[in-house]
Every structure is written in structure tokens, then in C-alpha cells.
Amino acid sequence: MDKFRIRSNDKSGIIFDIGIAYTKIGFTGDNGPIRIIRTPSELFSEFKDKIPTLRNRKQPSDFKEAFEEGEKRLTESQIEGNNQLPLQKSETQQIYEQETFVANSLQNIQNLYEKLDIFLNQLFYYELLQKLTNKIIYICKNHLIPHEFYDKLGAILFNKYEITKIQFVLNNSLPLYITGQLSGLVVECGYYDTQITPIYEGFPLMNCLITSKCGGYLINKFLKNYLLKDNTNINFQNIDFLQLEDIKFKYCKLLLKNQEDQYNINEEMITKSKQTLIPTSLIASQIEQPVQLEKSQKSQQIHQQKIQLSYYTSTKSLSQGLFGNVDSDEPNIAYSILQSLQKCDPSVAIKVSKNIIISGGVASTRGFYERLRQEVLFQLDNNPQVHDVKYLKKYLSFTRINYPPNTLPWIGASIVNQLNPNEKYCITIEKFRQNSSVIPDIFGNDYVYMLNQTSKDQEQGNEADDII
Numbered sequence: 461m462d463k464f465r466i467r468s469n470d471k472s473g474i475i476f477d478i479g480i481a482y483t484k485i486g487f488t489g490d491n492g493p494i495r496i497i498r499t500p501s502e503l504f505s506e507f508k509d510k511i512p513t514l515r516n517r518k519q520p521s522d523f524k525e526a527f528e529e530g531e532k533r534l535t536e537s538q539i540e541g542n543n544q545l546p547l548q549k550s551e552t553q554q555i556y557e558q559e560t561f562v563a564n565s566l567q568n569i570q571n572l573y574e575k576l577d578i579f580l581n582q583l584f585y586y587e588l589l590q591k592l593t594n595k596i597i598y599i600c601k602n603h604l605i606p607h608e609f610y611d612k613l614g615a616i617l618f619n620k621y622e623i624t625k626i627q628f629v630l631n632n633s634l635p636l637y638i639t640g641q642l643s644g645l646v647v648e649c650g651y652y653d654t655q656i657t658p659i660y661e662g663f664p665l666m667n668c669l670i671t672s673k674c675g676g677y678l679i680n681k682f683l684k685n686y687l688l689k690d691n692t693n694i695n696f697q698n699i700d701f702l703q704l705e706d707i708k709f710k711y712c713k714l715l716l717k718n719q720e721d722q723y724n725i726n727e728e729m730i731t732k733s734k735q736t737l738i739p740t741s742l743i744a745s746q747i748e749q750p751v752q753l754e755k756s757q758k759s760q761q762i763h764q765q766k767i768q769l770s771y772y773t774s775t776k777s778l779s780q781g782l783f784g785n786v787d788s789d790e791p792n793i794a795y796s797i798l799q800s801l802q803k804c805d806p807s808v809a810i811k812v813s814k815n816i817i818i819s820g821g822v823a824s825t826r827g828f829y830e831r832l833r834q835e836v837l838f839q840l841d842n843n844p845q846v847h848d849v850k851y852l853k854k855y856l857s858f859t860r861i862n863y864p865p866n867t868l869p870w871i872g873a874s875i876v877n878q879l880n881p882n883e884k885y886c887i888t889i890e891k892f893r894q895n896s897s898v899i900p901d902i903f904g905n906d907y908v909y910m911l912n913q914t915s916k917d918q919e920q921g922n923e924a925d926d927i928i
């Protein structure tokens with residue numbers, strides 16, 4: 461990739477794409493960030509701590525036991541005063557529900573200012589090594605991240621680093637710039653969610669935006685659960701983010717739907733795929749915590765033991781995290797894409813489906829494109845809920861871009877800088893202070909405003925500005 465890296469001499473702007481899992485930073489005019497680093501987990505630790513742990517309950521073996529279990533949980537939930545549903549839920553369902561919890565508790569970030577301050581300090585003084593005076597900062601804004609996050613970021617940049625101007629760019633529109641077209645469907649598969657945004661003639665159609673819980677986090681959750689079951693003699697309880705990511709990148713692969721179905725056809729085949737092991741170079745000591753090793757009587761043995769990843773775990777964790785069963789209300793990217801197209805006017809849907817751009821780290825998963833294409837067609841053919849968009853089948857076209865998918869929003873922001881940046885989306889230090897140290901909601905309210913404005917403009921025969 462580095463062979464194709466363009467480094468411009470223009471260092472007048474710095475582009476930030478602070479993702480929940482990874483932060484991409486670099487200079488305007490380049491065709492890729494100079495650093496991709498892990499966004500510190502402390503930045504969001506408050507909401508992480510609130511993730512409820514799965515209770516390790518024995519699965520009931522028959523209906524009577526399930527019923528009794530349900531009764532017991534009902535009594536418990538009444539005593540504890542929690543709202544948990546009394547009936548035994550499938551483990552998968554419990555994992556999906558935790559996701560909602562995580563997204564909601566993003567609102568509860570405390571001490572954010574201090575944490576962001578430390579992180580920015582690291583970025584500027586250890587990663588970029590740049591003087592910041594007179595620099596314009598471009599921030600790729602994820603409009604689902606709470607507003608307070610950007611307010612705090614703005615406060616530090618303006619007050620501490622004396623930045624004079626920040627330009628906000630909308631994360632879920634940016635990859636479109638790389639295709640050189642004004643219309644397309646941007647599918648941004650991030651860590652906590654996947655956002656699907658149709659963009660028509662330069663307008664992100666926020667009323668057709670669909671957010672699905674599919675993302676890296678859900679895959680990691682499934683992967684951990686399967687690993688716990690796969691290797692009962694290795695303790696995966698303490699496996700951390702980077703170790704899960706490592707296993708996922710190196711050994712997990714999505715199969716085509718028909719290939720995967722072959723292994724789920726009956727119990728015998730499932731057992732077979734659980735027993736077919738992928739050779740890994742990972743050994744247990746890389747995963748287990750030293751403290752636990754000391755406690756273990758067989759520490760030496762476990763220390764040397766190779767982690768055995770089954771074929772089943774490798775494929776299932778990915779497919780369940782991305783292409784859940786729609787009939788059981790599980791998130792599925794393919795279905796969400798079609799739901800978003802369903803919301804569009806047919807002429808708009810035709811146009812945007814000719815340029816579907818997959819962006820975000822999850823798109824680097826091995827076998828992702830092939831499986832996604834197949835799942836979309838499968839949903840169109842078999843899911844009655846999306847029959848009304850079957851006419852789009854002949855138009856669907858996935859645009860392949862030769863840049864790493866996790867950098868596409870960043871590169872889009874770099875292109876924005878080369879075009880004529882819209883002053884309307886710039887926040888100056890004066891504007892920030894006048895607005896009581898709050899970043900104005902330039903995309904949310906403004907977009908609604910523009911929608912109204914468009915209809916008024918049309919009546920008056922005026923043309924509205926493009927907002928991307």
C-alpha cells in the first residue's frame with residue numbers, strides 16, 4: 461500500500477477520524493492517514509464498564525425445566541427490581557441485546573474532557589510532531605456519537621491548542637468523494653454499528669439512513685463466546701480487544717452462504733465443522749493472564765498449548781455478527797441495505813444502487829464482498845419484506861475502491877480539502893465562543909433546514925447548495 465502513498469507538501473490541515481475503535485490521523489492532500497492507532501479504551505471506559513456480563517446459566521434440557529427456569533428468573537427479577545424478561549433467551553439474543561445497551565450508554569461518558577485532553581496530547585506531540593498554530597483541523601463527524609463529545613473536542617482544540625478553525629465533514633458521506641460521483645449508497649461498517657446512507661446528487665438522505673448493530677464489536681463478542689466453548693481448558697475470559705482482533709484478522713473467514721449452510725445441515729455436520737481445526741500460531745500464554753497461570757496446577761502445560769480455532773468458530777462468529785437471521789430480528793447488513801433502499805423514492809433508489817460503496821474496517825474481513833453480494837440477492841429473492849425493491853436487482857453494483865476500507869472516510873476528507881471547502885461547515889474560535897462553547901449542530905438542524913429550504917426554493921425557482 462505504501463508504494464501508492466501520496467505525500468503532499470501541504471501540511472496546512474490535519475484530518476482526524478476518531479473512531480470508537482481506531483483513530484486515523486494525517487495531513488490534508490495525502491491519500492491516506494499517516495497513523496492508525498487504537499482509540500484509547502479509557503476514552504469510553506465508562507460505557508464499557510456498564511456492559512452487563514452474560515450470566516452463565518445451564519441451558520434447560522426440556523420444556524419443564526425451561527418453564528421452571530423462567531419462573532425462577534421472574535421471581536429473581538422481581539426481587540432485584542430489574543426489567544429483564546423472565547423467559548430464558550437464547551445466548552445469541554442476549555448478545556444482540558447487550559449491543560443496544562452499549563449504544564445507549566454512550567450518553568454516560570464522564571471525565572471525557574480529561575481523557576480527550578491526554579489523547580490529543582499524545583496525537584499532537586508523539587504522533588504528528590507538528591506545530592498547530594494556523595492549522596485547520598478537519599474532523600470526520602459521526603453524527604451518532606453524542607454531541608458532547610465534539611463540544612469537548614472543540615473546547616480543547618480552541619482553548620488549549622489555540623486552533624483558529626475546525627471544519628466538520630460528515631463521516632457517512634465522505635467515501636462517496638473517492639468514486640467521483642454525486643450519488644451512491646455508503647455502507648459504513650464500523651466498530652459499534654453499520655450506517656447505511658443513500659446520497660443523491662450530493663444530498664445525504666438522512667430520512668433514509670439505516671443503522672444496524674452489525675460491526676466489529678458484535679463479531680468480537682461472538683468470537684469470544686465461541687472460543688470459550690471451543691477451548692474449555694484455556695481461559696478466554698480475560699482475552700482482550702487486541703488479541704480478539706488478532707485472531708479475527710488472521711484466522712477468521714466468511715464463507716459463501718451455501719458453503720456455510722452445508723455445515724449446518726445437521727448435527728453431524730455441525731460436530732464435524734467444530735472438530736475441523738484451523739492451525740494457528742497462537743499459544744495459550746499469549747491469552748491467559750500470568751496470575752491465572754500461576755494458580756493453575758498445569759500451568760506449564762497450558763503455557764505451551766496451541767489455541768485451537770475450529771472451522772465453525774472462524775466462520776460462525778463472522779456470519780452471526782454481520783448476517784444474522786432476519787426472521788429472528790437479528791441484525792443483518794444485507795437486509796439493512798435493502799431497508800434503506802426501500803425508504804428511497806424508486807428513481808433515487810435506482811441511481812444510488814448503481815454505486816454501493818462499502819467502507820469501514822469490517823469490509824476488510826476475508827470473504828466479505830462475495831458474501832454480502834450473495835446475501836443481498838438472497839434477501840431479494842427470499843424475504844417477502846423486501847419484495848417491493850426486487851426491481852433493483854439488475855442495478856445493484858458494488859464499487860470496489862483500491863484503498864483500505866477503514867481509511868475511506870479519511871481519504872474522502874482529504875479530497876474535500878482539495879475541493880473548495882464550504883465555509884458554512886467551518887467553526888471559528890469566535891463562532892464557538894459566541895455559541896457558549898458548543899459546536900453548532902451544523903449537519904442535524906442544518907440538514908432539516910435545507911430540506912425545508914429546498915421545497916421553498918423549488919417554489920421560488922431557486923437551487924439549494926449542495927451540502928457535500
Ligand SMILES: Nc1ncnc2c1ncn2[C@@H]1O[C@H](COP(=O)(O)OP(=O)(O)OP(=O)(O)O)[C@@H](O)[C@H]1O
Nearest residue numbers: 479480481482650651652676820821822824825866
Ligand atoms: N482485516 C480485517 N479483518 C477483519 N476485521 C477488520 C479488519 N480490519 C479492521 N477490522 C474491523 O473493523 C472494525 C471497525 O474498524 P474501523 O477502523 O472502521 O473502526 P472505527 O472507525 O473505530 O469504528 P466506528 O466507525 O464505529 O467509530 C474493527 O472492529 C476491526 O476489528
